Amino acid sequence: MTDFDGRVVLITGGTSGMGLATARLLLENGAHVVITGRSEERLARAAEELDGGARLLTVRADSASLADLDRLVALIRDHHGRLDGVFANAGVGVFQRGSEATEQDFDHLVDVNFKGVFFTIQKALPLLEAAGGGSVVINASWTLHRGMAVAPVYAATKAAVHNLARTLGSDFAERGIRVNSISPGYIVTEMFEAAVPDPASHEAIRSQVPLKRLGRAEDIAETVAFLLSRRSSYITAQDIVVDGGLVTAIPAS
Numbered sequence: 001m002t003d004f005d006g007r008v009v010l011i012t013g014g015t016s017g018m019g020l021a022t023a024r025l026l027l028e029n030g031a032h033v034v035i036t037g038r039s040e041e042r043l044a045r046a047a048e049e050l051d052g053g054a055r056l057l058t059v060r061a062d063s064a065s066l067a068d069l070d071r072l073v074a075l076i077r078d079h080h081g082r083l084d085g086v087f088a089n090a091g092v093g094v095f096q097r098g099s100e101a102t103e104q105d106f107d108h109l110v111d112v113n114f115k116g117v118f119f120t121i122q123k124a125l126p127l128l129e130a131a132g133g134g135s136v137v138i139n140a141s142w143t144l145h146r147g148m149a150v151a152p153v154y155a156a157t158k159a160a161v162h163n164l165a166r167t168l169g170s171d172f173a174e175r176g177i178r179v180n181s182i183s184p185g186y187i188v189t190e191m192f193e194a195a196v197p198d199p200a201s202h203e204a205i206r207s208q209v210p211l212k213r214l215g216r217a218e219d220i221a222e223t224v225a226f227l228l229s230r231r232s233s234y235i236t237a238q239d240i241v242v243d244g245g246l247v248t249a250i251p252a253s
């Protein structure tokens with residue numbers, strides 16, 4: 001996969017999980033990568049782990065803050081002058097029943113998962129145009145395809161950003177910019193471990209998945225790299241579900 005030689009990709013939320021795994025894969029394949037996160041400490045740890053040298057730029061930026069996004073884009077403009085790809089991945093999970101969701105939880109989920117994704121893409125647009133076009137991948141979720149009792153607000157934010165892939169995919173097509181979303185299933189990351197701390201529950205979840213394993217961040221990185229690459233040049237305004245069959249199939253036993 002030499003497709004990324006010299007290309008510049010922004011990954012929001014690159015300090016752990018799927019964002020970190022995608023950064024690793026793209027760096028291995030020649031990309032210049034910019035990762036964001038909310039804490040300098042976690043960014044420094046990710047930078048050490050990735051060991052990307054001059055091809056890795058870390059920027060502290062809260063996706064829910066438009067001022068931070070402006071600063072992020074200005075830094076990328078100064079550093080690279082262009083962007084070939086964006087993985088709008090930063091997201092938070094607050095999982096509780098509809099009767100329990102507070103206004104604070106609601107606002108936090110919407111601010112990071114929906115508003116943050118929309119404005120990340122909007123603000124990256126001039127840099128994608130400066131590259132003559134590019135590819136945007138939004139991290140949505142399987143919960144936009146199948147109802148989950150403890151995720152009413154979270155799932156709605158993910159349905160909203162999948163819808164952005166459709167509308168912005170149409171809007172930006174004439175500028176040579178493709179926009180797609182991915183819907184990961186259960187992927188073992190910090191978010192998953194926080195939501196499902198009990199190992200016995202992992203087994204119960206695994207049994208719902210036809211491929212009989214939980215997903216790995218690397219499973220998602222491979223799909224994101226494909227969508228960011230020119231190998232997917234005729235795919236836009238789509239959602240790709242990467243879930244071991246969770247949403248559409250019942251396990252054999």
Ligand SMILES: NC(=O)c1ccc[n+]([C@@H]2O[C@H](COP(=O)([O-])OP(=O)(O)OC[C@H]3O[C@@H](n4cnc5c(N)ncnc54)[C@H](OP(=O)(O)O)[C@@H]3O)[C@@H](O)[C@H]2O)c1
Nearest residue numbers: 013015016017018037038062063090091141187189190191
């Ligand atoms: N794990 C799953 O089963 C699953 C399934 C479907 C979809 N997803 C989605 O996948 C995405 C990545 O999550 P993950 O599972 O890889 O979990 P993770 O390891 O917890 O990663 C979340 C990332 O988002 C960053 N982040 C959170 N809030 C942010 C903010 N306001 N501004 C900037 N960065 C922020 C975190 O960075 P800092 O904490 O360092 O700021 C971290 O790098 C999320 O959008 C999530 O909704 C997860």
